[in-house]
Amino acid sequence: MIQTPEEPLGPRRVIGTPSPAPRAVDAQAEPEQPAFSADPPNVQHAKNAERLVAALFVLAFLAGCGFIAAYIGLEVGSSTIPKGGNDVVAVLRSNMALGTSLAVALLALGTGSMIWVRHLTPDIEIAEERHELESAPEDRRAFKRDFAEGAAISQVTRRPLVRRTMLLATAPLALAPLVLLRDLGPLPQTDLRHTVWKKGLRAVTLGGLRPLRPADISTPGSMITVIPEGYQDNDNALAKAGVILIKFGPGELHIPTNYNGGTLVSTMNWTIDNIVAYSKICTHVGCPVALYEQTTHHILCPCHQSTFDAANGANVxxxxxxxxxxQLPLMLTSEGYIAAASDFTQPVGPSFWERG
Ligand code: FES
Incomplete structure (x- = not known):
């Protein structure tokens, strides 16, 4: 009895790169034709292009060698170079040589490659068809079968008591995000439209809580940050009520009389002794404007460089x-201290606060 080798039950594992499947040798078969011809339509033109490409590649080679030679030959910071100006000249020379040689090498290589592709390779458009995105019917059937099996094994379909109590258990968790919305706090209502400044409320220095008379800010170009007296521990109030006082020289201040929707928002009448008060909160997104250029009268916001013209109503x-x-309207108290004449007549801070 002849013994046959046992056939493997499944696919056979192959270690390494599988050898190509043996092809049936058919002596009569036509040799396989390429999909398109590699021969250029104009042989002379192709020959010229070939020479040009070769010349560019040789140029790229020479420039590449020049780059290496420049790197090795043109030393920078060597002990032979005297300190001082010559060092700079050596760096300039080296940079020039390295940059030029590298640029020429890359340019020649790129140009040669472009000419190669455009003039030597066939001009053929090839479209690769997309394969079907839909899964094969047998895969979909297998998925349905596996899903049904999994559901049966998990007992979800067989034990309605467990299924229903599980749904019950997760219901409050689904509602939890709605409850957490409450933590966003109450709506600001009209809070963002007002600050604590009011008529007669004195301005005190941020650091020493010292009330100020106009004589305390006598130097033109001075800028000082003030807060409403008595609110130094009220962070909510201070978040909106920070103010800068700026002193101008005679004739430097030109606050325009402006109205917004019928409300007066800026005027020279709100200044005292060439001292003007502006909100310290940037109208972009609310950073404190902290920098003041005396010579140009520019107030700068450090966050995104918004610049305001202090001499001209703090226009952007x-x-x-x-x-x-x-602008905060100013007045003098009966003792001669600087105080607010009212609250701001428009919302301070980022423009979106106006909608609060
Ligand atoms: S917050 Fe002032 S420029 Fe953006």
Whole structure:
């Protein structure tokens, strides 16, 4: 009895790269034709292009060698170079040589490759068809079968008591995000439209809580940050009520008389002794404007470089802020201290606060 080798039950594992399947040798079969011809339509043109490409590649080679030679030959910071100006000249020379040789090498290589592709390779458009995105019917059947099996094994379909109590258990968790919405706090209502400034409320220095008389800010170009007296521990109030006082020289201040929707928002009448008060909160997204250029009268916001013209109603002259810094009306108390004549007549802070 002849013994046959046992046939493997499944696919056979192959270690390494499988050898190509043996092809049936058919002596009569036509040799396989390429999909397109590699021969150029104009042989002379192709020959010229070939020479040009070769010349560019040789140029790229020479420039590449020049780059290496420049790197090795043109030393920078060597002990033979005297300190001082010559060092700079050596760096310039080296950079020039390295940059030029590398640029020529890359340019020649790129140009040669482009000419190669455009003039030597066949001009053929090839479209690769997309394969079907839909799974094969047998795969979909297998998925349905596996899903049904999994559901049966998990007992979800067989034990309605467990299924229903599980749904019951997860219901409150599904509602939890709605409950957490409450933590966003109450709506601001109209809070963002007002600050604690009111008529007669004195301005005190941020650091020492010292009330100020006009004589305390006598130097033109001075800028000082003040807060409403008595609110130094009220962070909510201070978040909106920070104010900068700026002193101008005679004739430097030109606050325009402006109205917004019928409300007066800026005027020279709200200044005292060439001292003007503006909100310290940037009208872009609310950073404190902290920098003041005395010579140009520019107030700068450090966050996104919005720039306001302090001499001209704090109008925006640069940057993303969309409106001027609100002006605070000033008055003098009976003792001669600087105080607010009222609250701001427009919302301070980012423009979106106006909608609060
Ligand atoms: S917050 Fe002032 S420029 Fe953006």
């Amino acid at each position: 002259i640069f940057g993303p802020a969309a409106r001027a810094l609100p």
